[in-house]
Amino acid sequence: MYQIFLFLFLFLGGYFHYLWKAEAALHEPWVPDVGDQLFSQRPLPAFKESSSIATYTFPLRTKGRDVVDATGRRYKLASVNWYGASDELFIPGGLEVQHRSVIASTIRLLGFNSVRLPYADEMVMRNPAILPHLVAANPDLVGLRALDVYQAVVEALTDAGIAVIINNHITTATWCCGADPCDAGWANDHLGPICKISQSEEDWIQHWETVMERFVDNPRVIGADLRNEVRGVWGTMSWDRWATAAEKCGNRLLKMNSDWLIIVGGTESGNDLTRARDRPVQLDVANRVVYSAHVYSWSGWGSREGRYAKRTYASFIQAMRKNWAYLVEDNEAPVWVGEFGAPHQPGAGDANYWRNLMRYLKRIDADFGYWAINPRKPKDNAVESYSLVKDDWITPILDYRMRDMIELIAGSGGDDDDDGGDDDIGDKSEGHSIHQLSKANRAIFGLF
Numbered sequence: 001m002y003q004i005f006l007f008l009f010l011f012l013g014g015y016f017h018y019l020w021k022a023e024a025a026l027h028e029p030w031v032p033d034v035g036d037q038l039f040s041q042r043p044l045p046a047f048k049e050s051s052s053i054a055t056y057t058f059p060l061r062t063k064g065r066d067v068v069d070a071t072g073r074r075y076k077l078a079s080v081n082w083y084g085a086s087d088e089l090f091i092p093g094g095l096e097v098q099h100r101s102v103i104a105s106t107i108r109l110l111g112f113n114s115v116r117l118p119y120a121d122e123m124v125m126r127n128p129a130i131l132p133h134l135v136a137a138n139p140d141l142v143g144l145r146a147l148d149v150y151q152a153v154v155e156a157l158t159d160a161g162i163a164v165i166i167n168n169h170i171t172t173a174t175w176c177c178g179a180d181p182c183d184a185g186w187a188n189d190h191l192g193p194i195c196k197i198s199q200s201e202e203d204w205i206q207h208w209e210t211v212m213e214r215f216v217d218n219p220r221v222i223g224a225d226l227r228n229e230v231r232g233v234w235g236t237m238s239w240d241r242w243a244t245a246a247e248k249c250g251n252r253l254l255k256m257n258s259d260w261l262i263i264v265g266g267t268e269s270g271n272d273l274t275r276a277r278d279r280p281v282q283l284d285v286a287n288r289v290v291y292s293a294h295v296y297s298w299s300g301w302g303s304r305e306g307r308y309a310k311r312t313y314a315s316f317i318q319a320m321r322k323n324w325a326y327l328v329e330d331n332e333a334p335v336w337v338g339e340f341g342a343p344h345q346p347g348a349g350d351a352n353y354w355r356n357l358m359r360y361l362k363r364i365d366a367d368f369g370y371w372a373i374n375p376r377k378p379k380d381n382a383v384e385s386y387s388l389v390k391d392d393w394i395t396p397i398l399d400y401r402m403r404d405m406i407e408l409i410a411g412s413g414g415d416d417d418d419d420g421g422d423d424d425i426g427d428k429s430e431g432h433s434i435h436q437l438s439k440a441n442r443a444i445f446g447l448f
Contacts, residue, residue, distance in 0.1 A: 100152060107373060
């Protein structure tokens with residue numbers, strides 16, 4: 001018996017030591033390669049005017065895997081998120097630093113043709129007056145309420161030739177997304193008094209109508225992203241329940257403007273669209289449904305293969321195809337990867353995730369939305385490590401991410417043998433900037 005306990009102790013000790021070493025390796029610093037360093041010293045290419053929404057013929061619609069205009073020309077969603085109206089201050093970030101039109105110009109400078117603009121239901125319900133210091137660089141907004149400021153930001157973007165997708169992000173205005181069951185879906189009235197902000201499904205739809213009423217006559221507001229990262233309590237949200245609610249809300253919005261795209265994210269925090277083929281979202285207006293997926297380094301947790309930070313390319317693309325990419329590869333429906341991102345100074349795990357994601361998104365010429373442009377988080381003004389600009393909201397951060405963003409925006413695609421092997425890392429056809437990790441890290445990732 002003693003020997004058995006000793007064996008178990010040594011075995012478990014060795015196993016946990018291995019896990020500790022593998023986890024520590026994910027956080028080892030990553031060093032930019034020569035290509036990234038050279039990229040940081042060059043100016044960004046000029047905004048591609050042909051990608052501007054101003055050059056397209058309305059209405060937009062879906063055709064197979066693409067969003068197209070009235071002439072059949074593809075409109076590729078090359079988007080960036082601009083958050084803040086879903087947080088405690090109730091307005092998009094940066095309005096105390098730069099005029100909204102300057103921020104719109106920065107977004108164009110970076111090459112993006114569209115913006116995902118989140119809001120919270122609490123913002124609509126309260127619609128508070130905005131404190132003057134929060135809009136110090138926009139003096140014409142002083143004295144206005146949250147919905148008025150939100151509308152002014154939308155109009156600044158669309159005036160600049162940037163399309164806008166409105167996003168219902170969260171119920172309670174706060175940083176998303178935690179474990180609070182009150183914000184895990186579009187309705188929480190079944191949870192009773194435990195929720196600070198309570199709303200029914202009908203409340204949620206009426207909030208959508210209140211917001212979108214302001215943009216009925218603005219054709220460059222192209223769509224409604226119905227809800228961010230639906231998951232239910234501890235991942236219990238069924239696809240059928242969510243799809244049914246999305247149809248109800250989408251049809252109400254299409255009665256206001258039949259040209260809008262209705263964007264429906266996956267369950268499991270935006271990761272899971274596996275049932276969209278068997279049970280598609282069907283609206284009263286045909287060719288209006290765009291699906292959305294979110295992909296981060298920590299996605300995939302709880303699975304046998306582990307988080308995406310640990311995955312080999314073969315394991316990663318297998319998960320993408322299972323979760324959502326089958327819709328794109330089989331030309332069934334558009335999928336907008338509406339959120340993904342990485343820090344300016346990544347660890348090896350972030351770099352591995354980013355390399356795999358960029359390789360695949362470029363290969364399928366994906367529609368995408370980077371999270372986020374904001375250099376600071378609301379409320380406490382904490383640094384946003386995922387930002388693409390410095391604190392002035394003007395100066396681009398020219399690092400490995402923007403190098404890949406430029407290539408992804410260009411949509412050149414690339415050859416890919418799909419085997420997930422490491423023998424072709426750094427091949428010019430891949431076009432990604434995180435070409436190679438250390439041998440030690442590559443060996444560790446290969447174990448997962």
